Amino acid sequence: MQNKVKLEQLNVHFGANHAVKSVSMEFPENSVTAIIGPSGCGKSTVLRAINRMHDLVPSAQVTGKILLDDTDIYDKGADPVTIRRRVGMVFQKPNPFPAMSIYDNVIAGYKLNGRINRAEADGIVESSLKRVALWDEVKDRLRGNAMELSGGQQQRLCIARTIAVKPEVILMDEPASALDPISTLKIEELIEELKEKYTIIIVTHNMQQAARVSDYTAFFYLGELVEDGETRKIFTTPDKKQTEDYITGRFG
Numbered sequence: 001m002q003n004k005v006k007l008e009q010l011n012v013h014f015g016a017n018h019a020v021k022s023v024s025m026e027f028p029e030n031s032v033t034a035i036i037g038p039s040g041c042g043k044s045t046v047l048r049a050i051n052r053m054h055d056l057v058p059s060a061q062v063t064g065k066i067l068l069d070d071t072d073i074y075d076k077g078a079d080p081v082t083i084r085r086r087v088g089m090v091f092q093k094p095n096p097f098p099a100m101s102i103y104d105n106v107i108a109g110y111k112l113n114g115r116i117n118r119a120e121a122d123g124i125v126e127s128s129l130k131r132v133a134l135w136d137e138v139k140d141r142l143r144g145n146a147m148e149l150s151g152g153q154q155q156r157l158c159i160a161r162t163i164a165v166k167p168e169v170i171l172m173d174e175p176a177s178a179l180d181p182i183s184t185l186k187i188e189e190l191i192e193e194l195k196e197k198y199t200i201i202i203v204t205h206n207m208q209q210a211a212r213v214s215d216y217t218a219f220f221y222l223g224e225l226v227e228d229g230e231t232r233k234i235f236t237t238p239d240k241k242q243t244e245d246y247i248t249g250r251f252g
């Protein structure tokens with residue numbers, strides 16, 4: 001399988017704190033890769049580096065390469081706005097724009113590309129909401145406020161907003177950890193469907209979730225990549241003892 005994203009000697013410092021240490025790894029296209037590891041091991045920091053979110057943090061220093069296809073997203077000529085359109089992000093807590101309707105939330109990011117006509121916007125809203133299996137639940141109240149949706153519906157709305165701009169990669173930072181078990185299941189089913197079109201990288205604390213949704217798993221500890229590979233192998237016969245101890249619950 002083709003690699004969509006490749007990290008080469010990625011290092012992230014926050015001031016004197018060396019949070020991510022010389023990480024090199026690949027993320028195959030149209031697959032789900034889970035990033036696991038104990039709290040503070042650098043999972044979110046790696047994820048955020050993949051759409052240049054650390055640009056907004058003055059103390060952050062990122063070195064090494066992150067290739068998106070063949071382009072280094074940290075190259076001097078690379079445009080962060082274009083990168084964030086190609087690499088979308090879904091956060092732990094659903095974060096719809098509170099003053100906006102369901103409809104306007106879905107189309108908000110897409111509108112930044114320039115003016116669009118009503119028919120085009122309607123089409124994008126409908127197809128994005130259908131893709132996240134939310135259309136039937138909201139089609140009669142598209143002009144209603146997004147905050148009136150349940151937490152699980154809000155998270156699916158945020159995923160619809162992310163895919164409306166037609167990204168190639170979707171980063172998810174514990175996307176179901178604030179949700180109830182049924183909403184979590186829906187998000188997991190959705191991830192399974194979305195990988196047909198997108199490359200998905202998900203940070204999760206939930207080991208069962210990593211095992212259920214991902215094709216590949218990467219285990220991090222103290223800012224280092226300890227081991228990565230096919231999820232089946234990582235969860236049954238990992239090469240490193242640290243990985244085995246973590247997935248069997250002996251630490252972390």
Ligand SMILES: Nc1ncnc2c1ncn2[C@@H]1O[C@H](COP(=O)(O)OP(=O)(O)OP(=O)(O)O)[C@@H](O)[C@H]1O
Nearest residue numbers: 014017019037038039040041042043044045046057
């Ligand atoms: N914006 C920031 N400013 C300063 N330090 C940060 C920032 N973000 C992360 N760090 C530091 O980087 C290290 C890794 O944090 P990170 O959030 O990536 O860990 P994590 O594995 O995702 O943890 P958790 O599972 O608890 O979310 C920690 O020492 C953290 O304090």
